[in-house]
Structure formats: structure tokens, C-alpha cells
Amino acid sequence: AMGNWLVNHWFSAAVLAAWLGINIFLFTYYFLFFDQDDRYFYTRAILGSALAWARASAKCLNFNSMLILLPVCRNLLSFLRGTCLCCRRTLRKQLDHNLTFHKLVAYALALLTAVHTIAHLFNLERYNQSQQATDSSLPAVLSKMHLQDNKWLNPIHSNETTVEYMAFTTIPGLTGVIITLALILMVTSSTEFIRRNYFEVFWYTHHLFLVYFAGLVIHGIAGLVRGQTEQSMAEVHPHRCAQYLTQRDQNCTRDCCKDPEFGSIPAESWKWVLAPIILYIFERILRVWRAQQKVVVTKVVMHPARVLELQMHKKGFHMDVGQYIFVNCPAISLLEWHPFTLTSAPEEDFFSIHIRVAGDWTERLIDTFQSETPRIEVDGPFGTASEDVFQYEVAMLVGAGIGVTPFASILKSIWYKFQQGDQTLKTKKIYFYWLCRDTGAFAWFNDLLASLEQKMAESGKADFLTYRLFLTGWDTSIANNVALHFDTATDTVTGLRQKTIFGRPMWNTEFAAVAAAHPRSVVGVFLCGPGALAKSLQKSCHQHSSLDPRKVKFYFNKENF
Numbered sequence: 001a002m003g004n005w006l007v008n009h010w011f012s013a014a015v016l017a018a019w020l021g022i023n024i025f026l027f028t029y030y031f032l033f034f035d036q037d038d039r040y041f042y043t044r045a046i047l048g049s050a051l052a053w054a055r056a057s058a059k060c061l062n063f064n065s066m067l068i069l070l071p072v073c074r075n076l077l078s079f080l081r082g083t084c085l086c087c088r089r090t091l092r093k094q095l096d097h098n099l100t101f102h103k104l105v106a107y108a109l110a111l112l113t114a115v116h117t118i119a120h121l122f123n124l125e126r127y128n129q130s131q132q133a134t135d136s137s138l139p140a141v142l143s144k145m146h147l148q149d150n151k152w153l154n155p156i157h158s159n160e161t162t163v164e165y166m167a168f169t170t171i172p173g174l175t176g177v178i179i180t181l182a183l184i185l186m187v188t189s190s191t192e193f194i195r196r197n198y199f200e201v202f203w204y205t206h207h208l209f210l211v212y213f214a215g216l217v218i219h220g221i222a223g224l225v226r227g228q229t230e231q232s233m234a235e236v237h238p239h240r241c242a243q244y245l246t247q248r249d250q251n252c253t254r255d256c257c258k259d260p261e262f263g264s265i266p267a268e269s270w271k272w273v274l275a276p277i278i279l280y281i282f283e284r285i286l287r288v289w290r291a292q293q294k295v296v297v298t299k300v301v302m303h304p305a306r307v308l309e310l311q312m313h314k315k316g317f318h319m320d321v322g323q324y325i326f327v328n329c330p331a332i333s334l335l336e337w338h339p340f341t342l343t344s345a346p347e348e349d350f351f352s353i354h355i356r357v358a359g360d361w362t363e364r365l366i367d368t369f370q371s372e373t374p375r376i377e378v379d380g381p382f383g384t385a386s387e388d389v390f391q392y393e394v395a396m397l398v399g400a401g402i403g404v405t406p407f408a409s410i411l412k413s414i415w416y417k418f419q420q421g422d423q424t425l426k427t428k429k430i431y432f433y434w435l436c437r438d439t440g441a442f443a444w445f446n447d448l449l450a451s452l453e454q455k456m457a458e459s460g461k462a463d464f465l466t467y468r469l470f471l472t473g474w475d476t477s478i479a480n481n482v483a484l485h486f487d488t489a490t491d492t493v494t495g496l497r498q499k500t501i502f503g504r505p506m507w508n509t510e511f512a513a514v515a516a517a518h519p520r521s522v523v524g525v526f527l528c529g530p531g532a533l534a535k536s537l538q539k540s541c542h543q544h545s546s547l548d549p550r551k552v553k554f555y556f557n558k559e560n561f
């Protein structure tokens with residue numbers, strides 16, 4: 001299984017290894033540097049090893065802050081995906097892990113922020129203790145130096161100063177508190193539950209990234225943590241002179257009479273994040289420009305279970321199957337953009353989306369469309385894994401609930417390819433599984449499946465598509481209805497020829513059947529659904545793929561939003 005995973009995900013594994021390696025290298029290198037370099041000999045006399053912990057984590061924070069914006073540059077990723085068309089599909093597929101990588105970097109930022117903050121709390125406490133010490137210890141002596149000029153080592157110059165005072169009145173303290181709060185809010189509001197049910201909360205708090213980057217750039221400007229200057233090192237090197245600092249005599253005649261002088265470590269966060277920020281600004285400008293292009297809503301259909309279908313037209317809009325767009329409705333909110341998978345096929349002269357109620361914004365949009373047709377702005381389309389579906393001889397499509405949307409596009413496109421007698425279609429067989437909690441949600445998809453079923457039967461391709469509808473939540477009235485109409489040719493729930501199955505699929509059985517039917521094929525497994533389902537499908541892909549390269553292989557793809 002591990003071998004299969006590496007074959008499928010070698011690029012992801014390489015990126016992950018490089019990212020981890022660079023983080024470990026940066027942390028270790030700078031930890032040892034600040035722990036051993038002579039310029040920080042006196043700084044360490046006050047702070048101890050907390051200096052190295054704070055500085056090493058700061059370097060890694062800069063590195064990860066540089067990376068965090070890159071995976072969310074949608075247009076950049078679309079461009080890379082486009083230029084990658086000649087690459088192997090495994091490489092193109094790895095670009096779909098952009099949000100996984102974004103989250104990974106975010107968790108690393110959270111962990112490093114905790115290390116950095118705790119280290120600096122120790123540092124402030126030690127600065128404070130050294131300032132208040134009245135003995136002739138080295139930290140106490142160093143803390144009393146240069147209080148009148150700008151060559152000091154200890155940023156705390158008064159006995160009245162507290163750690164809290166430093167945290168809320170100095171630039172590093174205040175920006176540190178603000179960017180930590182921004183990070184906490186962004187991480188906590190981006191859980192799956194909040195994204196799915198309260199998208200607005202996620203959307204607005206995520207824009208605190210502006211505060212985060214502004215704070216990050218300003219954070220190190222004051223240079224409170226200092227080291228000995230090069231000139232002072234040459235005059236009074238700590239190895240030679242440190243011992244004399246605690247035993248000063250009035251008539252000094254040695255070459256160590258002069259006090260060591262200290263200067264700031266230059267702020268450098270801006271060097272790390274400047275390029276990604278510029279790239280992201282271009283990304284946002286491009287989004288605004290694309291959003292300005294006029295969108296005409298050509299048809300509005302209200303399906304049962306409050307699912308709204310919008311058919312639209314936009315000049316120069318070209319799509320592939322399974323792509324998604326971002327939609328904005330200025331009448332509801334000027335700032336909010338929501339992702340929706342396209343349900344139309346590239347062969348159609350319009351593009352469409354299906355919207356169900358999943359939060360305030362979608363509810364207001366559906367209500368608005370029932371009384372008028374507001375102006376809509378569209379950004380996209382953006383590519384995800386299911387574009388690759390026609391590259392596989394056999395495809396297993398799994399949609400959970402509304403997650404069936406990318407497959408609506410795929411199934412329609414196949415129907416058009418059959419009608420047009422397209423010779424480029426590599427796909428020989430499609431298995432389609434739809435898992436749904438209630439019958440209402442099936443309604444809008446019924447027409448498509450019914451017409452598809454009829455078309456395939458008419459053109460003698462009835463076996464091309466095998467589909468199973470799994471009803472995962474059902475009540476007694478459905479059960480009684482099924483019992484009454486058990487012998488009818490079509491299904492009592494959907495009116496389709498193939499019966500609905502009650503309960504959840506047994507994936508092992510399904511995969512074993514596909515492997516037996518196609519012993520030498522490469523099977524693409526496509527999912528749009530929850531993470532738990534992804535895990536069990538991934539497991540089944542590994543278990544049922546043969547190690548023999550000439551035999552059946554299952555490749556797993558998951559939609560990302």
C-alpha cells in the first residue's frame with residue numbers, strides 16, 4: 001500500500017519532504033547560530049537558550065508566511081495546470097492538493113507562533129529580572145549600560161516596566177499580540193463545519209490575513225533583541241573582556257576598559273513575503289478584472305428541496321468537465337465570493353450551477369431569485385481533478401449529496417460525446433455511485449439520469465453506465481412504499497430503471513467487482529464528498545490495486561473546495 005501511495009503521490013511526497021527539510025534546516029541552523037555566535041554572547045548572558053528558540057522559530061515563521069499565499073493563487077494554479085497538459089496526469093493531479101498544503105503551512109504557523117511567543121515571554125521575564133537585579137552579576141551590569149544613548153542591550157530601562165506593559169506598548173509586543181489573535185481567528189474559523197455551514201464567518205475572518213501580513217512586516221522594525229556591533233567586537237571581544245565587566249576598577253588600564261556596544265538585528269520579514277504579496281496582488285487584480293465581465297442569466301429553475309439552478313452566459317467563457325466557479329451577487333454582498341461546481345457540459349451553449357441552502361448567503365440568493373433576477377459576477381472557471389475523468393478506461397464516480405454536481409457535468413458531456421460519435425473518448429465504462437440522505441435531494445438530478453438512461457439505451461450503449469443510488473437516511477413511509485411497488489420496472493424513489501439501494505455501499509464488494517470485471521484496466525476513482533468517505537475510498541484503492549503493472553490499478557481523485 002505504501003508503494004502504491006508513493007507511485008500515485010510522488011510529487012506530493014517530494015514537496016512535503018522538501019518543505020519539512022527546509023523547515024528543519026532553518027530551525028537547526030539558526031538555533032545553533034544564535035546559541036553559539038559570539039555577537040550574541042552578552043544577549044545570551046541575559047536570555048539563555050530562549051534567545052535561540054525565539055530566533056529559530058522566527059526564521060521558520062518567515063519561510064512559512066512566504067508559502068501560505070501561493071496555494072490560494074487560483075489563477076496561478078489554473079495557469080500551471082494549463083501549461084502542464086503535456087505532463088503526466090499524476091503531476092497535474094498534485095495541484096489539487098493546494099488547499100491541503102495551505103492548511104499544513106497554516107498549522108505549522110500556529111505551532112511556530114506558540115514556540116516564538118512562549119520563548120519571548122521567557123525573554124521579557126529575563127530582561128525584567130536583569131533590569132531589576134541590584135547585584136554585580138553580568139546580566140545586571142549589562143542591563144545598566146548605555147541607558148542614556150542608543151547602544152543598550154536590555155530594552156527594559158526602568159524598574160516599573162512589566163511584561164504586560166512591553167507586550168502592549170512596544171511595536172514588537174503590540175504587533176505580536178495582533179497577528180497572533182488574527183492567526184487564532186483564521187485557524188479556528190476555517191474548520192470544515194464553519195466553512196460548510198457559516199461560510200460568511202470563514203470568508204470575513206480569513207481576510208484578517210491583511211492584518212497578519214501588515215503586522216508581520218512591522219513586527220521586527222524596532223529591533224528590541226540586539227547583538228554586539230562588529231566594531232565593538234573588534235575593540236572588546238567577549239572572550240577577552242567579558243570577565244572584566246563584573247569587576248570594574250576606577251583606573252582601568254587594560255584594553256577592555258570600553259563598554260561593549262549593541263545594535264539591532266535588521267528586520268527582514270518583508271524580504272521573505274514581498275514576492276508572494278506582489279503575486280497575490282496580481283491575482284486579486286485579475287479576479288476583479290474577470291469579475292467585471294458581464295454575465296447574463298439565461299434561465300432560472302427552482303427544483304424541489306430548495307435547489308436553485310442558474311443557467312448563464314458570459315463572453316469568452318470556456319469550461320472543462322468538473323470545473324468550478326466563484327460567484328458573487330452584489331445585491332446580497334459586495335465582498336463575498338462562493339465556490340460552486342459547474343453542472344453543465346462544455347458542449348452546451350451555457351454554463352450552469354445548482355445551489356442549495358447552506359448558510360445565510362445561499363438562502364438570501366435563493367429568496368432573491370424567486371422575486372427578481374439580480375446581477376451576478378463570476379470568476380473562473382478553475383480546474384480540479386475531475387477534468388481527468390476521460391483519461392481513464394474505467395471511471396468510478398462517487399458523489400455524496402450535493403457533491404454529485406461535478407458528475408452531472410461529466411455524465412452530460414459523455415452523453416454529448418456519444419451523440420456526436422466522438423472518437424477521442426478513452427472511457428469504456430463508468431460506474432456511478434450517489435449517496436444521499438433524503439429523497440428530495442434526488443429530484444433535480446432525476447431528469448438528467450432518466451434522459452441519459454434513455455439515450456444510452458437507444459444508441460445501444462445501455463451497459464456503458466452502471467449506476468447505484470444509495471439512500472443513507474430513510475423513514476418507514478419510504479419503506480412501505482417500496483414494499484408496495486416491489487415488482488415495478490422502475491424505482492419507487494426516483495422513477496429510474498435501476499433500483500435505489502437502502503443503506504451504505506460496501507466498498508470492498510464494489511471494488512472487488514470492478515477489479516474482476518476489468519482485470520487489466522487503469523481505474524480512476526473520483527469523489528466529491530466528505531473526508532471520512534475519502535479515507536475509506538483511498539484505502540479500497542490501495543487494497544484492490546495490483547502490484548503487477550500489467551494488472552488493475554485504482555487511482556484516487558478528490559474534489560477540493
